Amino acid sequence: MAHVRLERVTKTYGGVTALRDLTLDIADGEFFVLLGPTGAGKTTTLRLIAGLDKPTSGVVSIDGQDVNDWTAAQRDIALVFQYYSLYPRYTVRQNLEFPLKSKVHSYSQSEIDGRIASAAKTLRIDHLLERKTDKLSGGEMQRVAIGRAIVREPRAFLMDEPLSNLDAKLREALRSELKDLQMKLGATFLFVTHDQIEAMSMGDKVGVLNEGRIAQIGTPYEIYNSPRDVFVASFVGSPAMNLAAGELANGRVSALSGKLDATLAGEAARDTSGYSGPVKLGIRAEDVVVGPDQPVEARVHHVENHGVEQIVTLRVDDHLFKATVPATLRMGIEDSVQCGWSADKIHVFDAQTGVGFAYREAKAA
Amino acid sequence: MAEIALQNIEKYFGDNYVIRKLNLTIAHKEFVVLLGPSGCGKTTTLRAIAGLETIDTGDIRIDGKAVQDLRASDRDIAFVFQLFALYPHLTAYDNIAFPLRATRESKAEVDTKVRAVARSLRIEHLLNQRPSALSGGDMQRVAIGRALVRRPKAMLMDEPIGALDAALREEMRSELKRLHIENDSTTVYVTHDQVEAMSLADRIAIMNDGVLQQVGTPGEVYQYPTNLFVAQFIGSPVMNILPATVRAGGADGAEVVIGDGDAVFGFPADLPKRLEAKSYDSLVLGVRPEGVIISTTETAGHVPVEAHIIEPLGAYDIVDLKIGEQLLRARTHSGMVERVGETVWARLDAAQTHFFDTKSGDSLNIRLGEENGTRQA
């Protein structure tokens, strides 16, 4: 098992900078999720750790040892890809045996059998061992691919969007399975995804990556409840956080062309005390309240049924924002409703930099 | 615009019986989603409507006229492919203009229509680009533009946003819905993602193994699934399914025993009587995570259970409770259960509990009275 660290790593391909000054610390036995949109540098980071690429500058270390000059084989790290890349004409067993039959390590047949049996049991593919891999479903193939990583007992597991080619339903099931597996193995996992639900539900820690830089690292709870900047705020959470330009003066914010007026409470009030001027306001859909006593009149622009709840898009003048309401509430398009924001749930960001006030102060201090 | 009726459709691929006696009518201007796991026959059904696949028996009627023997080009239907199927050697403009030029429309008319569609899709600035220079989302916008530009009788979409990033998927979802409302076109949409189905559809048709399982509005299929398959396919996280037996007694008048007595939950007294009227061998209980009600303090009528895994999903948490060897997932306020291993007290909301016959998997259609104010999170 391993403690993986990247220190001030920069990677450029040709003239393009894929990663800038990236520092990451993945503790031994941690499930770390790297989250970001396509092109953010997630896969590059993974390749640097695996040893498939060398950083342009900076240090990759495993268990405190600088491994910049180690080959991928020496690092002893397993990689699981989006595409299963199993050997098609072999059985599941032969696929699992493959990494154990290399010349670098030699294992006795009984050792090999033991490892395969235990991996197959963990992943619940024991009944598939003698089957050819092209006769497997997508979910089974991905389990076998993970099995090939497990049998090696590597120091760490790197996973590059392993669930994104699966059916939505299967993805959900494998999400819990993977988390369960990681807890059972107690292994270090680095999991790369563009899907914030995967990051939130599996990660002990989540690193949000944007344009080659780390935007924020924290527990899912921290990332969701106190996003460092507007990028994290809008990327994490479904639906995305509502953002609107506003004005702050003497602890009161106003937005939506003055229709929304609120006195900040709680953390937001503390973080912004003494500041007046333009700001960017954020509020999660579940913190927008729809009900007869609310101050702002809005029209229903769009309704999405999610079973347990509905997500409605409300319109005030030209501004659109989303609210979560109970499934039982009847809502028709173009209905007129009253709405408001819970004052203590408002996030306030710097209008220029997009950085949250809580983090802005920390930087100044 | 059009009404599409599928009547007794059957289709074999060799020995593979992929569509089994399918009957489905899609009303004029309706948005119907065909939902199911991969290999359930949903895409084959869609391709059959388009004329890209033949059927073995049955009728496909568009506005009452049987079209199963017509070629795709004679059905006047647009199709949006999962991998976009843009013509790689043509610019976005030429791609969108293609169906108009193929039917010899005048140059001026082509230009007007292409620009109008591009404006509504907000891709005017991309018209001179080739597909290889576009992002996934923009490629699909161009593909949708190509489908919309000739105002077809119906739009068929095969997982049009399945290949996109999660965040982009969400954005495109509302865009698709907006376009549907603007254009009023009859739409059939195929996906394996129930979130897409729930949020887009007027009605959802759920398929499994070539058999249509249930057709209904998103609300209906969510609240009243006809069988275990639908119950587990719709909704995320998945509905809890536990073997159960029912007996009279307890404080509420009836009790539901999970497994071999791993937990006993109180239920309204009329449950045993209503079950008597149904025929079944053994029972499976189904309850969605929001139907599992949790208290962090000892409460009357609640059963003590241990929290096993906590998944924080931001707006709410999903907590896996240990019941014997099984897990019961509950949806709670964010941060309500703080630590794994903690003991909490749980009960089941009778109004949100479903009972199924173990053998057939069919719902026994027992709907217990809605309790007031018990929904949480």
Next chain:
Amino acid sequence: MAVIARLESDTRAAARGWSDLTIRNIFILPTLAFLIVFNIFPLIYSLGYSFTDFRASVNDPVNFVGLQNYRELLNDPNIWRNFTVTAQYVIVSVGGQVIVGFGLALLLNRKIPFKGLITTLLLLPMMMSMAVVGLFWKLLYDPSWGIINYALGLGSFDWLSDPDVALYAVAITDIWMWAPFVMLLSLAGLSAVPQHLYEAAAIDRAGTWYTFTRITLPLVAPILIIAIIFRTMEAFKSFDLPFIMSGQPTTEMISIRLYKMAFQEWQTGRSSALAYIVLIVVLAITNIYVKYLNKVKER
């Protein structure tokens, strides 16, 4: 998991003590030696000859004559006639091969029974020896008992002696032999056009001809151009077929002229100069094609 495989092959090669560089050199060096001895050296040597009056048949002292050989060749109307004949031949022969070959490919690019067998049979002409094909077709064209005149009812028309027809008769043979090559490349190109584009075109209500000109042709164009490049280069240097089949002055292509100059008239220096002129022309034509190919590929 492919990475694991790669790691293992890396370590295995390393275990044998061979670096990637060593392995690369082992493969490259023999080829390089061969190329220098048999291609590059003669090429440079003949360039030297082209500036002299060297004759391989006599022992006269060799004189440096500068650009005289080139000047005389380019001012010789006969040489220009040889080039014209060659151009006619190239256009007819390559054009015919593209039409026949691409047509065959279109016919074969669908689900038909015995497709593999039919393709193989169609490829046979390409695999035969040029000399055999030439002699064989000479028999077919024979004025008194050739099967072509018999089939067409042309009496004793002499295809290969008629100054207006001989060149085209040879070109027909060349088309028969090499159309399969164009067919083979076109088939590869056609099968690389994704099926879903044809489905999209059907949905877009495009007719057969429209689909062919707007989808099929532009997408097969790059590989078709490659086939045309190969065939143009070959046709330009055609020697065997015209030499074996017809001795007509109207079929005296540049390569035959070159052969005669070098090995019948023994003007070694001058023929070297002519060879260089031919080389430059072929390079120029190929260059034009490649430029066009790149333009097509950019789309």
